[in-house]
Amino acid sequence: MTNDTGALQETAVPVAFVASDKRHLVLIAAILASALGFIDGSVLAIALPAIRESLGAGLAEAQWIYSGYMLMLSAFVLTGGALGDKLGLGRSFAGGIAGFVAASVLCALAQTPDQMIAARVLQGLGAAVMVPGSLAAITRAYPRNERGAAIGLWAASSSLTTALGPLLGGVFLSYGGAEAWRFIFAINLPLGALAIWLIVAHTRDTRRDTETKIDFTGGALASVAFFFIAFAFTQAEPRYGLLGAAVFGGFLWHEARCPAPMIDIRLFKLRDFSAVNLATLLMWMGFQGVLFYLPMTLIAGWEQDALITSLTFAPMALFIALLSPRMGRLADRIGPKPLIAAGAVVTALGFLALSVAIVSDQFVLGILPATSLVGLGLGLAVAPLTTAVVNSVPDESAGTASGVNNAAARVAGLMGVATLGLLAQAGYLAAGGQDSFGAFSSAAGHGAAMITGFRAVAYGAAGFALLGAGIVWFGMGRQASSSASQ
Structure with missing residues (x-):
């Protein structure tokens, strides 16, 4: 339940991101995007027994259905935030939502544990752009003296969706049959489409930063390191943990020398x-x-x-x-x-x-x-x-x-x-x-x-x-x- 405040950085924007009378629409889009991530995360725990039964997944595969998403989100969330400066916030935010929604459809259609894990990995990549874009959009849309109230409404809505998401999921699972868990992912399609329309139709995202360098190498090293460390615990294979620690050491070495690092290790x-x-x-x-x-x-x-x-x-x-x-x-x-x-x-x-x-x-x-x-x-x-x-x-x-x-x-x-x-x-x-x-x-x-x-x-x-x-x-x-x- 940690708020995604990493995106709250001031940016000098020559053209207004959104007209003042349309700010509430950007806020709705940010709330919808956050709801997608929070609902999927909280409902998955409720739905996982049914998913395991339907796909024939073991405990280790069930762990990776969760961890595949978190792996990509953990490794690339900082890189995803930088895309807003590089490509323009509206473009990157809408693109992240689109990637998340497309992967959600693949989750709904998965027929094997491996397909579900692969879809969750893709979903995590979309979320790595969508999650920081949510609060960044509010930051760009609202002046400082109005931003606190907007963020407060966003936070309250996030808590509400966290609480209501599992309840709605429980209704679907209890009364929808053995395959009802698929609807939990499919519902992201209309919600995501509405959020994308609100962003694309009502924002003026003309700013692009051609100077900012994005540390994709750092994100890749972090992803590999986290994968091997998680794999070591999931499969009880200590040698993979040592390999993950070595790759993580390489990540720190790269970050210390990268001109535009994901993380300032100082x-x-x-x-x-x-x-x-x-x-x-x-x-x-x-x-x-x-x-x-x-x-x-x-x-x-x-x-x-x-x-x-x-x-x-x-x-x-x-x-x-x-x-x-x-x-x-x-x-x-x-x-x-x-x-x-x-x-x-x-x-x-x-x-x-x-x-x-x-x-x-x-x-x-x-x-x-x-x-x-x-x-x-x-x-x-x-x-x-x-x-x-x-x-x-x-x-x-x-x-x-x-x-x-x-x-x-x-x-x-x-x-x-x-x-x-x-x-x-x-x-x-x-x-x-x-x-x-x-x-x-x-x-x-x-x-x-x-x-x-x-x-x-x-x-x-x-x-x-x-x-x-x-x-x-x-x-x-x-x-x-x-x-x-x-």
């Missing part, structure tokens, strides 16, 4: 910047891992209806939406450090509560209070994390810093699903499971083994969050916990 010499990004990585590894494996456990382990399971996400989205504005203002007064640390601890307690609730067979009195606690923790931490990232660097680097933090959250999803998947399958097999974690199976003890596997996931996620809290508390400087007025 920023990592700043203590607060490094600490908050590492904490973001750890917290979101746990959060995204739990979001991936919890619905799988409830549907295939508890044999709970997909519609009921979809309510799992509602408390998290609600707490984040309600608390983030307040915590952002509080971070300005007392500093972000104590809020981030406290939020990480509360999030860890929520994960531990899930490890108990999953055994109770109580959804309303067990699972929902636990996910509410997770949402409370994230609501405390999300806005202060963004504040800490921006405040940790010089003003002229704020956009780059926010983009790096956004990329860290995306990489965390990729790594969290891969690493916690090892714990899920190990716990499942140790408890006598005879199939694979998350599969629909009539084998004796399958449900109980899945519960054991998820408890391992919850413990791992809690460990990540607590480690993040420690890094923030001991790693950030004293000024990060003092009032801005001091």
Whole structure:
């Protein structure tokens, strides 16, 4: 649920991007584009058991259906943002939406796990351009004195779609039959077409930057590195992890020498910047891992209806939406450090509560209070994390810093699903499971083994969050916990 603030960089534009009386149409397009990404991400966890059953996918293939998307988005989101300067924001934004929608149609038509993974990879490439274009379009369309309200409406709409998306997906899956999951991807076609029309028909995108160099080499190296590292965890093959680490070292070497790098690695010499990004990585590894494996456990382990399971996400989205504005203002007064640390601890307690609730067979009195606690923790931490990232660097680097933090959250999803998947399958097999974690199976003890596997996931996620809290508390400087007025 990290906001994509990396695109909020000022640009000197000689021609108005959109007429003042049409700004609201650009805002609608940005909301629609964000909804595409948020809905697909949150609904996938609900739909994945049905997708696995329909396509005959195993656990590792299911992980790559998620990770193929995150891999491309993580590696190329910063490069995608640069395309707006190179080609013109309207062109790149509309192109990103078009690529995302075309890949969504391929997802809906997939007949094998490999086809679905390939389509998700293409979808991630489209999202890498679409995601930063969303807020950049608002930045270009609205003057500074009106921008806050527009971004606030965008953020509220994003939280709403995050909460409602799984609910709508649950309705389709519960009443639409075995292949209803395909409609979740197909619905992106009319939504995306409307967003593209709003951008193309109502913006005047005459600016092109012929000087800006785009670091495609850096994006490719990052993509290969993340692939091998994720593959190592997914397949339990340590040698691929070493290969991925070596390629990542090559990525850092390239970035240090590239005239127009994706990431200015000098920023990592700043203590607060490094600490908050590492904490973001750890917290979101746990959060995204739990979001991936919890619905799988409830549907295939508890044999709970997909519609009921979809309510799992509602408390998290609600707490984040309600608390983030307040915590952002509080971070300005007392500093972000104590809020981030406290939020990480509360999030860890929520994960531990899930490890108990999953055994109770109580959804309303067990699972929902636990996910509410997770949402409370994230609501405390999300806005202060963004504040800490921006405040940790010089003003002229704020956009780059926010983009790096956004990329860290995306990489965390990729790594969290891969690493916690090892714990899920190990716990499942140790408890006598005879199939694979998350599969629909009539084998004796399958449900109980899945519960054991998820408890391992919850413990791992809690460990990540607590480690993040420690890094923030001991790693950030004293000024990060003092009032801005001091």
